[in-house]
Amino acid sequence: MRKITRRKFNTTLAKGLGGSALTAHMPLACAMGSKPDKKKLGIALVGLGSYSTYQLAPALLNTKHCYLAGIVTGSPDKEKIWGSKYNIPEGNIYNYDNFDAIKDNKEIDVVYVVLPNSMHADFSIRAAKAGKHVICEKPMAMNVEECDAIINACSENNVKLGIGYRLHSEPYTQEVKRFVREKTFGNVRYISADAGYYSGSNPEQWRLNKKLSGGGALMNMGVYAIQTIVYSTGENPVSVSAQEFSTRPEYFKDTDETITAQFEFKSGVVGTIMTSHNISANRLHAKCERGWFELDPASTYIPLAGRTSKGELNFKQESQQKLQMDDFAKHILFDAPNLVPGEMGKRDMMIVEAIYKSISEGGKKQALNFESEFGFGG
Ligand code: NAD
Numbered sequence: 001m002r003k004i005t006r007r008k009f010n011t012t013l014a015k016g017l018g019g020s021a022l023t024a025h026m027p028l029a030c031a032m033g034s035k036p037d038k039k040k041l042g043i044a045l046v047g048l049g050s051y052s053t054y055q056l057a058p059a060l061l062n063t064k065h066c067y068l069a070g071i072v073t074g075s076p077d078k079e080k081i082w083g084s085k086y087n088i089p090e091g092n093i094y095n096y097d098n099f100d101a102i103k104d105n106k107e108i109d110v111v112y113v114v115l116p117n118s119m120h121a122d123f124s125i126r127a128a129k130a131g132k133h134v135i136c137e138k139p140m141a142m143n144v145e146e147c148d149a150i151i152n153a154c155s156e157n158n159v160k161l162g163i164g165y166r167l168h169s170e171p172y173t174q175e176v177k178r179f180v181r182e183k184t185f186g187n188v189r190y191i192s193a194d195a196g197y198y199s200g201s202n203p204e205q206w207r208l209n210k211k212l213s214g215g216g217a218l219m220n221m222g223v224y225a226i227q228t229i230v231y232s233t234g235e236n237p238v239s240v241s242a243q244e245f246s247t248r249p250e251y252f253k254d255t256d257e258t259i260t261a262q263f264e265f266k267s268g269v270v271g272t273i274m275t276s277h278n279i280s281a282n283r284l285h286a287k288c289e290r291g292w293f294e295l296d297p298a299s300t301y302i303p304l305a306g307r308t309s310k311g312e313l314n315f316k317q318e319s320q321q322k323l324q325m326d327d328f329a330k331h332i333l334f335d336a337p338n339l340v341p342g343e344m345g346k347r348d349m350m351i352v353e354a355i356y357k358s359i360s361e362g363g364k365k366q367a368l369n370f371e372s373e374f375g376f377g378g
Pocket of ligand 1: 047049074116139164165206220
């Protein structure tokens, strides 16, 4: 198992946070020292499928620090529809072939990759080489090697990298992280997380095609469950054992249907996840020394809901995507923390690979060698 060292993480994060390494690729207003708070960053969405159409583009109408400045699409009909709907100038509309010309476009500061998983690395790397900051959707890539390539490309080109884990910007998840940080219910002793839905439509969809998705439920919904057990404990796991279940092999010909996995943590916390393309489930539940907390649903867009042994949680709900993209823009503009650095996406992919390895070895326990101070739980 590959190990991510603390120093490598800190170096990358320092580059990401410090901003001093950014000059050539910085939005002009920032690089010249003019007031950055006057500037909204221009985002280009790459891939105009359902997530871009129904979540990201509408959210970008309400963001404070960024706006929809451009699109990259393989469908000529979408160029016209999106161009007029979102008032996007022709010069900010690209296709997959002429995408690299985006490097000369000063109105585009951030490229947001919202394509099938197999295309994340290619477009994230091309965006970085074009000098654009990158948001890459989850799962970050097809494997750890691709995650490294994206992280390196962003680092070498002095651009910032965020993963599309929108929950880190929303209040229910932030409250869970606070419980962990402040030990509101004492230490967490057991955490369980489920993330799944029933898939029954088009069996030809890319999510069920391993070449395009890299895997089934685990790659799609499982990364949410993995995220949950980490931010609900504040620790990275030290081992995992996993099992796969198949009840509809005629539909899930190429990808995993349901996976369960058990985790050990250095502090003694025990964790378990279930992820599925056959079972609708969306929750986290934590048993602690002095009570419990849970979110159900824990990772849908809105509305989330939660309760604890002390009572109901009740937060204002607004577009998670709006909050997420504004948080990333604040990271670029004002050196605010990067809530979802590339290393976090890579960490999750290391866990995904260990889960698949465990399954292939009949459930054998796999060691996970993250340094305990790695600290992505907070
Ligand atoms: P989608 O199938 O609705 O859209 C995919 C887009 O990619 C379409 O515009 C399609 O034309 C384009 N595309 C280009 N080449 C393709 C190919 N070979 N096969 C299929 N489509 C191709 O998918 P989506 O739901 O928008 O998901 C896109 C990405 O966003 C995925 O990585 C997914 O995991 C991620 N996502 C994240 C969230 C979240 O909450 N963070 C939610 C949904 C999707």
